[in-house]
Amino acid sequence: MARIIINGGHRLEGTVRVSGAKNAVLPILAASLLAAKGVSLIDEVPHLLDVENMANTVQALGADVAWQNGSISIDAQNIKSVTPPYDLVRRMRASFVVAGPLLTRFGEATIALPGGCNIGPRPVDLHIKGLEAMGATSIVENGFVHLKAPTGGLKGARIYLDIPSVGATQNIMMAAALANGQTVIENAAKEPENVDLANYLNAMGARVRGAGTDIIRIDGVDMMHGAAHSVIPDRIEAGTFLVAGALIGNGVYVENVVSQHIMSLIAKLEEAGARIEDTVDGIKIWPCEGGRLRPLDVKTNYYPSYPTDMQAQMVAALTVASGTSTVTETVFENRFMHVAELQRMGANIHIEGRTAVVEGTEHLSGARVTATDLRAGAALVIAGLIAEGKTEVHGLHHLDRGYDNLVAKFQALGARIERYEDAMEEAGA
Ligand SMILES: CC(=O)N[C@H]1[C@@H](OP(=O)(O)OP(=O)(O)OC[C@H]2O[C@@H](n3ccc(=O)[nH]c3=O)[C@H](O)[C@@H]2O)O[C@H](CO)[C@@H](O)[C@@H]1O
Numbered sequence: 001m002a003r004i005i006i007n008g009g010h011r012l013e014g015t016v017r018v019s020g021a022k023n024a025v026l027p028i029l030a031a032s033l034l035a036a037k038g039v040s041l042i043d044e045v046p047h048l049l050d051v052e053n054m055a056n057t058v059q060a061l062g063a064d065v066a067w068q069n070g071s072i073s074i075d076a077q078n079i080k081s082v083t084p085p086y087d088l089v090r091r092m093r094a095s096f097v098v099a100g101p102l103l104t105r106f107g108e109a110t111i112a113l114p115g116g117c118n119i120g121p122r123p124v125d126l127h128i129k130g131l132e133a134m135g136a137t138s139i140v141e142n143g144f145v146h147l148k149a150p151t152g153g154l155k156g157a158r159i160y161l162d163i164p165s166v167g168a169t170q171n172i173m174m175a176a177a178l179a180n181g182q183t184v185i186e187n188a189a190k191e192p193e194n195v196d197l198a199n200y201l202n203a204m205g206a207r208v209r210g211a212g213t214d215i216i217r218i219d220g221v222d223m224m225h226g227a228a229h230s231v232i233p234d235r236i237e238a239g240t241f242l243v244a245g246a247l248i249g250n251g252v253y254v255e256n257v258v259s260q261h262i263m264s265l266i267a268k269l270e271e272a273g274a275r276i277e278d279t280v281d282g283i284k285i286w287p288c289e290g291g292r293l294r295p296l297d298v299k300t301n302y303y304p305s306y307p308t309d310m311q312a313q314m315v316a317a318l319t320v321a322s323g324t325s326t327v328t329e330t331v332f333e334n335r336f337m338h339v340a341e342l343q344r345m346g347a348n349i350h351i352e353g354r355t356a357v358v359e360g361t362e363h364l365s366g367a368r369v370t371a372t373d374l375r376a377g378a379a380l381v382i383a384g385l386i387a388e389g390k391t392e393v394h395g396l397h398h399l400d401r402g403y404d405n406l407v408a409k410f411q412a413l414g415a416r417i418e419r420y421e422d423a424m425e426e427a428g429a
């Protein structure tokens, strides 16, 4: 069984380069389906399981997809299906964002409802309500949603989102790109990944204004074409290395990061005493003068607030802070599965409603632990790096969804970390 083994306590030093953002490249690959002519060339594509799944989904619909060393080219001129294969959709929630492009370009789409996952129920009602406001009809049958546009195509509409949902904003923005007239999305998600998507859509001939603010205006165009685009750096991967550097670094330089995208994290790490130097293309970080981080109160929320995708890593960091911290999760209902695993390593945490109360201890001790979701996996790796002794992390398919070469990147910083695909391999190592 695949696992990562970490011998904790070794200080990290040097430079790590962050890959392209998972949460930007996934909707960008879906958006490529909007191009009726030309080829798209997407650069800075991270090598991730989720990216493979999305590329396979787009290919299964009839697009020509080719990988070349960190880039993907997509020719979506000859799409043959508006029903992505169930088996690919069920593996990844983000695949629901192919609904908007398929519906607006071909007048219909049939997608498996993604259902819940380990971090909460994750409904798609806001995606569907938004598409319905543009004239689409939807029928849910046997676990699939069948979407149909009115004759003549989707119509621009004014759509207020009850929650600034990242995925609903993406689906509506892409559907509106080829709709008739203007669509206005109010209370839109402001995440940098949505700005990156809007920039790609505009390069494809769309007319999207206001991405990154609460109100996005999209004037529909008749046709879109392929375009070249370079994906923004992954702010969550950057944040994961910064947290590790704040705990057990001797000066870690995290390269290829837009510091404005992680202002809330930088503010919290500075409040905890980490020393940070912001340079043109990256961030250098050192631990607190006295060694241990100071305790914090952290609350997740929509961008630009503290990101839920950095919650688990911060909980891991605060287990060894010099006092009691609170971490409140407001975005997802059930995102504290890492707590039970951290407790195996000696962490002193209890949950009160949506808040984790973390009593800092002097040290964690290595244990066998299992990742229950992607960021839980990152939190356990961080915990393993700071713990005394050996930590064995299982559930690696979660980590593979969202971290490109995580083990090699930590090895290059000096961590004693290895990945084994089976027991024989470890025995021979
Ligand atoms: C692939 C991708 O980009 N994933 C990110 C995206 O997920 P995702 O796009 O799924 O997250 P949303 O912003 O849509 O979800 C935020 C909240 O809104 C709720 N909701 C959402 C849609 C809907 O129709 N109805 C509804 O109630 C969700 O259950 C959740 O509680 O944003 C999340 C919040 O920053 C991140 O944690 C994920 O990493």
Ligand SMILES: C=C(OP(=O)(O)O)C(=O)O
Pocket: 023, 093, 094, 119, 309, 374, 375, 402
């Ligand atoms: C929750 C995440 O991703 P997804 O929305 O793809 O599950 C994440 O990236 O932490």
